[in-house]
Amino acid sequence: MSQTPVLELENLSVAYDTPKGPVRAVNHVNMKIYPEEIVGLVGESGSGKSTLAYAIMRLLKGSAFVQEGTIKVLGQDMYKMSPTELRAFRWAKISMVFQSAMSALNPVMTVEQQIIDTLTSHRKGITPPQARARAEELLDLVRIDRKYLKNYPHQLSGGMRQRVVIAIAIALEPAFVIMDEPTTALDVVVQRSILDQIQEIQRHIKFSVLFISHDFSLVAELAQRVAIMYAGRFVEVTPSQRLQEAGHHHPYTEGLLRAIPRLTADEVTIEGIPGNPPDLVTLPSGCAFHPRCPVATEECKIALPPIYDTPNGLIECHRFAGEKVVQHV
């Protein structure tokens, strides 16, 4: 792939300022996402997925800050832009579907007004009838009846609200969309129809996606590549079709794979990963996963493993010692 990546993360670390000093939620992350590619990002709650998403959007709030590294979207560093440049660039080139559709819409404004606000903020010359026409078009695209334009968010169901959020996210036809658990709060049926829709729209508008979820099976189905995040690090980045190769992944990835219920089996067994995600303040030495790892050795407790380029993807685990070591993902 020789094209310019839509997203380029280099050695990115994001930390939260706490009384005990900065705590890293995202730890030296490298990633390139190319045009039209869908990349999944999987991890447990608190692994830093959303923090990474907000950092890419330059929307970090409160005490969170980018500690190290660079973020480039379409080759441009968003952190070097002035507030005006940022306001024009963000959403036109890179947008985001928020996790909580319930709260991402302003309760006192109609759906139409919230879509139109997006358009008029970026296209100064747009006339009200043009903006309304585009809002209708967007609702068609996410398959919501146009009559809901005049409604307020509380009059819509959760699934419809999430569709509206998606409509707002693609309103300016960005090159790259971050989807932060877009279906987590929805039931399975609605989840399915929204996912189908995302795929359909993606084929239509051809943007790249970073799809964040803790649902492994969902991500594996949607994405071409999957990044697995543990305690702020990408412990594995792998093509999704290689995920079925058991025994050749990071032990954490395998744990996650085993945790997917197999409904086709005679007896449904779900295996979890023993233990809890580590406290980011007191991260375990060496590989952060070693206290929960079934195959951990003495070495894992001492040294942070390098990234190995294995046939099943890039994996940060001592198990693959002997494979080629790479610096970047």
Next chain:
Amino acid sequence: MRYFLKRLGFLIFSIWAAMTLNFILPRMMPGNPALILFGRFQGKLPPQALKSMELEFGFSHAPMIIQYFQYLGNMVTGNWGISYTYFPLHVTSLIAQYLPWTIGAVGIATVFSAVIGTFLGIWIAWRRNGIMDRVLPIVTMFMQSIPYNWSSFVLLYIFGFSLSWLPMYHSYSANTTIGFNGPFISSVISHGILPVVTIFISGVSGWIIGMRSNMINTLGEDYVTFAEAKGVSPRRLIFSYAARNAMLPQITSIAIVLGSVVGGSILMEQVFSYQGIGFLLNNATSSEDYPLVQGIFLIIAIVTLVLNFVIDMLYSRLDPRVRTGGAN
């Protein structure tokens, strides 16, 4: 529309309830207004006079139920009785004479402190941790914590007595003719400045601090971050997305506070000898002028209820969730 009718029905019911209470309470007290007035003349009046006064005050010995409907009819037609202390003036004309002063001074001060306080709250929440955010809440809180009478005396002493910039009492100067003329208006304004300022500084802090904390909560909401991300201009972000939502609890407070405006600020009107409804109420109470006290209470009740109704309607305009009753 259904919401409107529902609220309107509730309004009429509450006013009726207030009137009924106002009817029952004095009739549980011994004696009648005419007897009290008769007593004042210490036997210098013939008994026939008592009878005529009873008629004048609208007091009858008819059965309660008939009295009640007569009373309701009187209330609706504006015949609220005659004051003893300002005999033979009607209660309604007294209220009509004093109420505008209160609404003018206390009302303006209250609206000013609510509006200015809310805007300051929006501003300092937006510029959080700026100089103003550090200074304003503390300074205004300090001013609010000063007892009202003390701060008004200090202001009176400085601007009224020492500097003689502003008049010290009454709501207008006696040597102007009441009406729409320059001297009268400027006299009203110069008389009003000190009362308005004292009420303003004693109330503005609550609005600033309330709005600031609402605003900070709202600024943390996802929809504000989402709007920021989608590129909405800062001005629209502050007002249409953040403040628009943060303001809703303030509207409720305004309803409560505006209701109390009609009751007047008894303390302010006493300190400045300002001829408002609080001043009138204080006089009426100390001279046991029951019809007047009743009339004032009734007007307070009615105005409070009507204001609540208006605010309810306004609120449902501002928050669409109220109209349909469903929200999540």
